[in-house]
Amino acid sequence: MSSTVLITGAATGIGNLTARALATAGHTVYASLRDIEGRNSARVKDLLELSLRAGLDLRVVELDVQSESSAEAAVAAILDETGRLDTVVHNAGHLYIGYVEAFTPGDVQRLFDINVLGIQRVNRAVLPHMRSRRSGTLLYVGSTTSVVMPPFMGPYVASKVAADALAQVTAYEVNHLGIETTIVVPGPFTQGTDHFPNASHAGDEKRKPAYSALDPLVAGYEQATSNLFTPGVDAHPRAVAEEITRILALPAGTRPFRSVVDFTDAGVERVNEMLRRAQEEFITRLGLGELLHVRTPQDERALDL
Secondary structure (H helix, E strand, O other), rough: OOOEEEEEEOOOHHHHHHHHHHHHHOOOEEEEOOOOOOOOOHHHHHHHHHHHHHHHOEEEEEEOOHHHHHHHHHHHHHHHHHHHOOOEEOOOOOOOOEOHHHOOOOHHHHHHHHHHHHHHHHHHHHHHHHHHHOOEEEEEEEEOOHHOOOOOEEEHHHHHHHHHHHHHHHHHHHHOOOOEEEEEEEEOOOOOOOOOOOOOOOOOOOOOHHHHHHHHHOOOOHHHHHHHHHHHHOOOOHHHHHHHHHOOOOOOOOOEEEEEEEOOOOOHHHHHHHHHHHHHHHHHHOOHHHHHHOOOOOHHHHHHH
């Protein structure tokens, strides 16, 4: 079933691949980017040319997740054009690599502004519409780093943990409104994305020398990640786009809460299953078990009988 989808951070990588995959699958897709008439104008042109060439309903909307007014304007523009917004794919994010002590509070604040508050801004823009319809899907692109917590990514890992927690608790509160949640959890990729090449580094140059003995490990981090992949396996982020497309093709109410796409065999699925069981038991013991499951239209009809 086709739907209208907004994807944040669609300039490159997973967001861009997902926009193309969902549009190819028949969805009306709004690929959102910053500065669409400036530095991202070539990427906008590429997406629109693909839409025209392949006969896809692939559109572009400007959205900066660091701006509340930008998020609200993007959602309003989509609703003006289509009258509905079924799914938001929260993909926008940034990577930091370096020693935790050398990241200034301002560095960390900026990263959280993108990776965590960006989600909150977009959700606040879209949830009134989804609440009024009592349907919709919030799909978050998470990270295995929130479970296995690799070194030299302290602020990034912390932001992904925070984003995951925000997604989970939001899910409790919107489930009874018919709004579904899925967290797709990619492992690391060293091809097909600008995550590593465009990563930011710690801002306090005076603190870095204290950790200079670790510099060779940081310099070899990307290669060390590549060494985790099974030889011959095509560890490409298109797999994440394909999984998102598969999930959104499932009937409402049947989509998985989590799905891991990881070529490093980090064991995240096992941890997630243990966490799920503990959370469900705890929430049920609180007497709030009804918050664990999305209320479908069939549930609504049953309540009316």
